[in-house]
Amino acid sequence: MNLLLATLAAPLATAGLGALPGPRRPKEIVLVSGLAATLALAVATAGRFLAGETPVAFEGALRVDALSALVLVLTAFVGLLAGLYSVGYLERNERAGFVSAKRRTELLALVPAYLAAMLLVAVSNNLGILWIAVEATTLASVFLVAFHNRDTSLEAAWKFLVLGSVGLAFALLGTVLLFASGQGVLGEEMSALDWTHLLAHASALHPFTVKLAVVFLLIGYGTKAGLAPMHTWKPDAYREAPSPAGVLMAVGMMNCSVYAILRVHLVSKAALGPEFSERLLLGLGLASVLVATPFILIQWNLKRLLAYSSIEHVGIMAIGFGLGGEAATLGALLHMTYHTFAKPVAFFSAGTLAQLHRSSDFEEIGGGTLGRTPVASGLLLLATLMVTGSPPFGLFWSEMTILKAGFFGPHLAVVAVFLAALVVLFCGFFYQVGRLTLGPDTKPADRAVLPERLDLAMGTTLVAAVFAVVSAFYLPDSLVALIRAAVRVVEGS
Amino acid sequence: MIHDFVILCAAGMLVSLYLMVGQKALVVAIRLYGVQSLLLGVVGVALGLAEQRTHLLVTAALTIVLKALVIPWFLLRVIDRVGIRREIEPYVNVPASLLLCLGLTVVGYRVSLGMAGASQGVAHQVVGVALSMVLIGLFLMVTRRKAITQIIALLTVENAVFLVAMGATSGMPLVVELGISFDVILAVLVLGVLVHRIVDRFESMDTSRLSNLRG
Numbered sequence: 005m006n007l008l009l010a011t012l013a014a015p016l017a018t019a020g021l022g023a024l025p026g027p028r029r030p031k032e033i034v035l036v037s038g039l040a041a042t043l044a045l046a047v048a049t050a051g052r053f054l055a056g057e058t059p060v061a062f063e064g065a066l067r068v069d070a071l072s073a074l075v076l077v078l079t080a081f082v083g084l085l086a087g088l089y090s091v092g093y094l095e096r097n098e099r100a101g102f103v104s105a106k107r108r109t110e111l112l113a114l115v116p117a118y119l120a121a122m123l124l125v126a127v128s129n130n131l132g133i134l135w136i137a138v139e140a141t142t143l144a145s146v147f148l149v150a151f152h153n154r155d156t157s158l159e160a161a162w163k164f165l166v167l168g169s170v171g172l173a174f175a176l177l178g179t180v181l182l183f184a185s186g187q188g189v190l191g192e193e194m195s196a197l198d199w200t201h202l203l204a205h206a207s208a209l210h211p212f213t214v215k216l217a218v219v220f221l222l223i224g225y226g227t228k229a230g231l232a233p234m235h236t237w238k239p240d241a242y243r244e245a246p247s248p249a250g251v252l253m254a255v256g257m258m259n260c261s262v263y264a265i266l267r268v269h270l271v272s273k274a275a276l277g278p279e280f281s282e283r284l285l286l287g288l289g290l291a292s293v294l295v296a297t298p299f300i301l302i303q304w305n306l307k308r309l310l311a312y313s314s315i316e317h318v319g320i321m322a323i324g325f326g327l328g329g330e331a332a333t334l335g336a337l338l339h340m341t342y343h344t345f346a347k348p349v350a351f352f353s354a355g356t357l358a359q360l361h362r363s364s365d366f367e368e369i370g371g372g373t374l375g376r377t378p379v380a381s382g383l384l385l386l387a388t389l390m391v392t393g394s395p396p397f398g399l400f401w402s403e404m405t406i407l408k409a410g411f412f413g414p415h416l417a418v419v420a421v422f423l424a425a426l427v428v429l430f431c432g433f434f435y436q437v438g439r440l441t442l443g444p445d446t447k448p449a450d451r452a453v454l455p456e457r458l459d460l461a462m463g464t465t466l467v468a469a470v471f472a473v474v475s476a477f478y479l480p481d482s483l484v485a486l487i488r489a490a491v492r493v494v495e496g497s
Numbered sequence: 498m499i500h501d502f503v504i505l506c507a508a509g510m511l512v513s514l515y516l517m518v519g520q521k522a523l524v525v526a527i528r529l530y531g532v533q534s535l536l537l538g539v540v541g542v543a544l545g546l547a548e549q550r551t552h553l554l555v556t557a558a559l560t561i562v563l564k565a566l567v568i569p570w571f572l573l574r575v576i577d578r579v580g581i582r583r584e585i586e587p588y589v590n591v592p593a594s595l596l597l598c599l600g601l602t603v604v605g606y607r608v609s610l611g612m613a614g615a616s617q618g619v620a621h622q623v624v625g626v627a628l629s630m631v632l633i634g635l636f637l638m639v640t641r642r643k644a645i646t647q648i649i650a651l652l653t654v655e656n657a658v659f660l661v662a663m664g665a666t667s668g669m670p671l672v673v674e675l676g677i678s679f680d681v682i683l684a685v686l687v688l689g690v691l692v693h694r695i696v697d698r699f700e701s702m703d704t705s706r707l708s709n710l711r712g
């Protein structure tokens with residue numbers, strides 16, 4: 005069987021089995037082994053690519069180039085972590101009586117289904133398939149946001165779905181317009197919407213229609229990526245979604261949306277020259293970083309804090325790609341990679357902290373958590389170091405790479421503002437987490453705190469932390485080769 | 498001749514949207530959406546017959562069955578179940594809304610002029626109508642409060658996109674079209690389920706009550 009199809013089928017089968025009723029233990033084993041198999045298959049697919057092959061399926065509608073392979077592996081990695089954490093998360097919640105068996109089935113089915121849709125995004129070579137896959141991710145994740153069925157979860161799910169659907173309607177319009185721009189050039193087959201086909205015929209596309217299409221596509225997929233000003237669903241959804249789903253949204257979905265944006269960017273570059281979409285990306289990226297700044301400074305909730313951090317990071321990536329050139333692109337792709345390693349630690353430790361304190365609001369948790377829940381708080385501090393881009397961790401290097409490329413480029417003013425915002429964001433994030441973990445113990449007297457236990461969720465967090473720390477000092481050669489090859493894809497050399 | 502007919506139908510879709518903006522009964526809004534989808538289907542049939550594009554006929558049939566019949570039926574059932582029949586006073590009152598929509602139509606048309614030179618046949622008029630519909634649909638989403646109205650506005654935007662697909666291209670590849678239709682149906686179902694949950698929880702589908710999350 006085609007390796008690529010197997011990679012997509014594995015999480016789908018896991019989701020199908022997860023939806024069946026059954027005793028708990030075997031279902032959890034199915035989930036974890038299914039996701040582990042998915043990661044193994046994704047790595048194998050990427051390995052095929054590195055060995056010089058280009059894995060394809062369905063007559064080229066699905067195709068793995070360096071960029072796809074990178075996103076595929078990173079997403080599958082996060083998928084496995086999220087799966088492991090889900091099992092621990094459910095165990096904890098069921099012990100506390102928060103989650104019923106029906107809800108458990110929901111989570112066990114939706115997490116792999118969400119992952120399957122994301123992997124399909126990563127390998128699609130076809131605009132139409134890409135859109136269908138992104139819509140599928142939205143539909144798979146909406147009930148994850150509504151999971152706890154609180155008033156606020158429903159509100160978040162509604163915003164998420166409505167904003168996401170508007171974004172997707174825009175993306176669809178962009179897709180149709182891009183197709184319309186090549187009437188008589190592209191043909192009418194399914195392959196007319198392939199990236200490879202579009203790139204080959206880019207110079208013959210009608211420029212004005214392409215421009216219109218690119219704007220709609222960037223707004224559309226930018227909504228899914230959470231670029232400002234289309235980011236407003238993000239803080240709500242992240243706060244309400246269970247942590248394993250949150251990490252899939254914050255890392256997996258973000259990488260996949262960035263992938264979609266990059267494909268649009270590539271077509272735009274080929275058809276209109278680099279200027280047009282680079283300017284747009286630069287603008288959206290800078291807006292995201294600037295929007296995140298005040299909200300991190302005044303934040304009142306730990307998970308929303310992470311959401312604004314994720315808006316910042318997607319903004320940084322957009323700025324990297326918007327600056328253009330080999331160095332900035334390398335920085336942006338490195339940023340994606342390191343972010344994939346670092347963010348799960350932040351989400352998992354914050355999730356544990358919130359579960360033990362039964363709230364993620366700063367006021368209800370109270371300061372000085374390091375004394376009450378030392379392991380989770382310590383991991384959150386470590387994650388803060390990584391996520392804010394402190395040396396020697398990976399995100400520091402990727403941010404420096406982007407900044408350096410920027411200072412040698414023509415957009416000096418943008419880079420200066422960007423740097424200033426980064427400094428404020430760094431301080432703001434540290435202030436918030438420091439207040440929470442390090443300050444004097446100000447736990448509200450009427451709130452109980454559960455004791456920390458070394459359960460599966462905590463174990464997963466520790467493993468994720470080890471991966472994140474090691475990745476700062478050592479990336480496997482094959483991953484580096486993949487990133488370099490992906491840079492060549494984006495730069496078109 | 499056939500082009501005039503297509504433009505007439507497209508204009509009819511725009512008119513149905515204006516009527517939607519102009520009134521508050523949810524049942525009427527849903528029926529208007531059905532009429533709009535029917536007109537979209539007619540556009541598909543006309544173009545399919547005139548230019549011998551059989552797969553456009555498939556798309557048109559799909560549109561008529563799903564969007565003119567199934568989705569309106571489903572939405573009518575939802576409002577029947579939750580027992581809410583009228584939109585409350587929108588954030589912007591009706592006369593002002595209509596005036597603003599007029600402005601949005603001009604904007605949509607102005608943008609589509611850029612396509613005039615290159616495209617074949619009816620493309621630029623159709624894109625003009627479609628862009629206006631997208632803008633008005635977004636306007637409706639922002640200013641109306643009932644969840645159902647927001648869903649209809651979203652579906653209107655979707656219709657506009659399909660209008661572009663039929664009028665300005667030779668029709669999207671069939672596989673893609675089927676996938677998209679399937680996804681849209683699924684999205685409506687999910688939205689319907691969510692409306693149920695919201696009504697159960699808040700005893701209202703007024704989305705302005707969904708405002709606890711800020712900052």
